[in-house]
Amino acid sequence: MKKWELIKEFLIRFLKEEITKTGLKRGILGLSGGIDSGVVAILAKEALGDNFKAFLLPSQFSSPSSIKDAKELCEKFDIDYEIISIEPLLKAYPIEDKVRLGNFSARMRMAILYDKSAELNALVIGTSNKTELLLGYGTLCGDLASAINPIGDIYKTEIFEFAKFLGVPDSIINKPPSADLWVGQSDEKELGYSYDEMDPVLMDFVDERATKSELLKKYDKELVEFVLKKVYQNQFKRKPPIIAKLKSRTIGHDFLYERDIRL
Amino acid sequence: MKIALAQIRPKLSPDNLDKHIEFIEKTNADLVIFPELSMNGYKVKDALLEDAFSEDFFKKLKFDKDVVLGAAIKDSGKIFNSALYLGSVFKRHNKVHLPTYGVFEEGRFFFRGSGFESFDTKFGKTAIFICEDVFSGDAIEFVSKEKPDLIIVISASPAREFKDGKLLIEEQWEAVLKNIAILSGGYVAFCNRVGFEDGLGFWGKSKVINPKGEIEIEAKYFDEDLVECELSHHLTFTQKYFLRKES
Numbered sequence: 001m002k003k004w005e006l007i008k009e010f011l012i013r014f015l016k017e018e019i020t021k022t023g024l025k026r027g028i029l030g031l032s033g034g035i036d037s038g039v040v041a042i043l044a045k046e047a048l049g050d051n052f053k054a055f056l057l058p059s060q061f062s063s064p065s066s067i068k069d070a071k072e073l074c075e076k077f078d079i080d081y082e083i084i085s086i087e088p089l090l091k092a093y094p095i096e097d098k099v100r101l102g103n104f105s106a107r108m109r110m111a112i113l114y115d116k117s118a119e120l121n122a123l124v125i126g127t128s129n130k131t132e133l134l135l136g137y138g139t140l141c142g143d144l145a146s147a148i149n150p151i152g153d154i155y156k157t158e159i160f161e162f163a164k165f166l167g168v169p170d171s172i173i174n175k176p177p178s179a180d181l182w183v184g185q186s187d188e189k190e191l192g193y194s195y196d197e198m199d200p201v202l203m204d205f206v207d208e209r210a211t212k213s214e215l216l217k218k219y220d221k222e223l224v225e226f227v228l229k230k231v232y233q234n235q236f237k238r239k240p241p242i243i244a245k246l247k248s249r250t251i252g253h254d255f256l257y258e259r260d261i262r263l
Numbered sequence: 264m265k266i267a268l269a270q271i272r273p274k275l276s277p278d279n280l281d282k283h284i285e286f287i288e289k290t291n292a293d294l295v296i297f298p299e300l301s302m303n304g305y306k307v308k309d310a311l312l313e314d315a316f317s318e319d320f321f322k323k324l325k326f327d328k329d330v331v332l333g334a335a336i337k338d339s340g341k342i343f344n345s346a347l348y349l350g351s352v353f354k355r356h357n358k359v360h361l362p363t364y365g366v367f368e369e370g371r372f373f374f375r376g377s378g379f380e381s382f383d384t385k386f387g388k389t390a391i392f393i394c395e396d397v398f399s400g401d402a403i404e405f406v407s408k409e410k411p412d413l414i415i416v417i418s419a420s421p422a423r424e425f426k427d428g429k430l431l432i433e434e435q436w437e438a439v440l441k442n443i444a445i446l447s448g449g450y451v452a453f454c455n456r457v458g459f460e461d462g463l464g465f466w467g468k469s470k471v472i473n474p475k476g477e478i479e480i481e482a483k484y485f486d487e488d489l490v491e492c493e494l495s496h497h498l499t500f501t502q503k504y505f506l507r508k509e510s
Contacts, residue, residue, distance in 0.1 A: 003427045006484070010422060010464055013485050017272075017459045256309035258461045262276035 004165040008043065011150045015047035018148050019123050021260065026051040026122035030109050030143070031073070031081065032180060033066030035159055036151060037127040038073050038168045043150055044125055045079050054081040055116060057109045059090055061101075061182050069172050076169060084112055102181030106142025114145070123147040131156040131195060134202050135227070136234020137179075137187070144237060155203065156195040193223055201227045264386055264496075266413075266450075267292035268469040270488040272458030275304035277314045287326055292491050293385060294329040298417050298456035298469075299358075299394050300344065302334035305419040306460045311335055311372050315342045321349055329384065331391065331454075333417050341374040346391045346417050354382050358393040359401075366421055366463060367395075379405045386494065387412030388449075394418035397439050407446040410506065412499050414443055418455045422466040422485075430466055441476040448474045448502035450494050457485055474502035 001009070019027050027044050031037045031054040044052045056070050067083070074081045086108045095101040113124045126146025128138050130153050138144040154162060156177065163173050177187040177195065188194045201219050204210040205228070215224045243252045269286035273279045279302050287295050299305070307314055315335040329350030336345040336355065343357035357376025361369035379402065381390040390411040396402050397416055406414060424431035436453070444451040450473060457467040469482040471492040482488035 001428060003425050006428075006430070007425050010425070010485060014459055014462070014464055018462070021274075254309070258275060258306045258308060260275045260304075260306075260460050261310055262274055262278070 002165075004162050007154075007162070008046075008166065011043050012047045015044055015125070015148065015150055018260075019048070022123065024121055024123055026053070026120050027125045027148075028053050028055060028113060028116055028120060028122045029125040029127060029146075030055050030057050030113050031070045031079075032056075032127075033063075033068070033070035033073075033172065034177065034180065035163050035168060035172055036129050036132075036156075038070075038172050039159055039163050039166060040125055040127045040151055041073060041079055042077055042166045042168065045077050050080070051122075052079065053120065053122070054079050055113060056081055056083045057086055057112060058083070059085065059105050060087045061105075062180055063178070063183070065171070065175070066180055069169065069175075072169050072171060076167070086112070098182045102179065102185075103139045103142060105181055106139035106179075110142050110145045117147075125149070126152065128152055129154055129156050129159050131199055131202060133238060134206060134234075135191070135198070135230040136237045137191065137230075138237065140237050143179075155199045157199040193226065197223055198227055202231075205231070264294075264494050265292040265491055266294045266296065266386075266452055266471070266494060267489055267491045268452060268454045268471070268482060269295050269297050269301075270454060270457055270467050270469045270482045270486075270490070271297060271301060272487050273298070273301050273304045273456060275306060275460050277303055277316065279303070283330070283332060286489055287328065287330060289489055290328075290491060292328065294331065294350075295326075296415055296417065296452055296454045297330070297332040298454045298465075299333040299346070299419040300335060301332045301417070301456065304460060305456070305465070306463065307335060308368065308372060311342055318347075318355065321347050322353065324349060326350060331415055331417065333393065333419075335373075342372070343376060344369060344373045344393060345376075346393050346415070348382075348384065348389070348391065348415075352382060352384055354391070356380075356391040356393065358396060360395040360399050362395040369395075381409045381411050384413070386450075387496075387499070389413045389415065391415045391417070394420060397443060403443065403446065406443045406449075410447045410449065410503060412449045413494070414447060414449055414451045416440065416451060416453045418453065419465055420455050421463045433466060433468060437478075440470070440472050444472040444474055445476040445502075446506075448506045449499055450474060452492075457487055474499050 027048050041054050089108045117124050124146045126149030129151050132138050178185050245253050249255050267290040315337040331348050336343050346356045348354040359376045363370030381388050388411045440451050452471050454469045456465045471479045473479045480490050480492045482490045
């Protein structure tokens, strides 16, 4: 079995088991028309079959190709989907600043997905990759909110390989990565570096435990400093809220049950 | 003589006895082997104080064949990660090497066992190890000196480092298991669990390795499975004859 085939088999079981052991059987996600949610949608469809549904949640600022690409993916993999525009929600609470509006859009999508999860007895499946999670390139309580995430240990550059293996349409694979929160947004322009530049630094630092001085021998100084700063600065996005410890046994400190614990 | 490896997906709960009975009833083997902490699940952590069993619980169980299972055992104010041999003999091995690095936190929650021993069963001289136990020089030394006929290794090994065709951790396991089979001239029965606990997935691929270091039989990746293997006394005798030397 090739590496991506083995990973696919593993992740299908991850989704199926971690969802069904909660007593639920359904999963949903927000399908943006991008590569990450595309990869997760294919895995979720394999894991859950008809118990999986995708929600396309465009705004007036979304690129028209996003909906088209998301629909193409759903048709190719026989995925049930529904389109709900967040335009009325954004109009009800107008924001000028584009970053604030972008974050707000991500949180409106989260609000819809969590409401749909209650309506459908489903868990929300997350679509943040390891690069985004490490750089903190996501919205807290927005796209970072989910119950379960199959791709959080896969770097963005690896997502491209995985997507090819899974048969994600070329239209999705070949377009430049974008959070698609405002017109013309591009991940790599916004971050200032390409994923091909950032991922090797992250892999060396996180997976291989390279020190800063080892990284500086191998990579551009500004790139190394940018990546490390992002990782440290955004640790808060990867943790639940911190709780002030008062008693002998405190949630988040020494009340150490796993989420899967059962009586 | 036939053994069976019951590659199960325990719940993270002390409510796993029914699953054991289901698998014991599925086979006519003389011995059924379950994975590490098969009665509790692996990441018990803080729930260990409530979830650990007493040894008496297992002394009262009656099966129509011999059974090896894994359980957290409370004993005189201590809790051990134990393997129990039930049936024609009653034996308990407490895990000696408690991994406490990376995803593992056993050293924080369990007390360590005092050492390895061999005992007689219908399969001859038998020894039990739990997971990390065999990744140690003292386990290798023990099997090469004692030369058990049957070495039972139960484990809860999480999948990581996926490569083409195999997981890196599986290659490492195979190297160690083949090593102890060859050095002991005995059979190695390795039972690894499957299923997920909070995103940590266990890879399975339980296997029996013969005294020549060959894989005789292998269970599936990632799914529950039951595999059976006939053990050959002749092969054990021959390999031990070849291994004769002053220890």
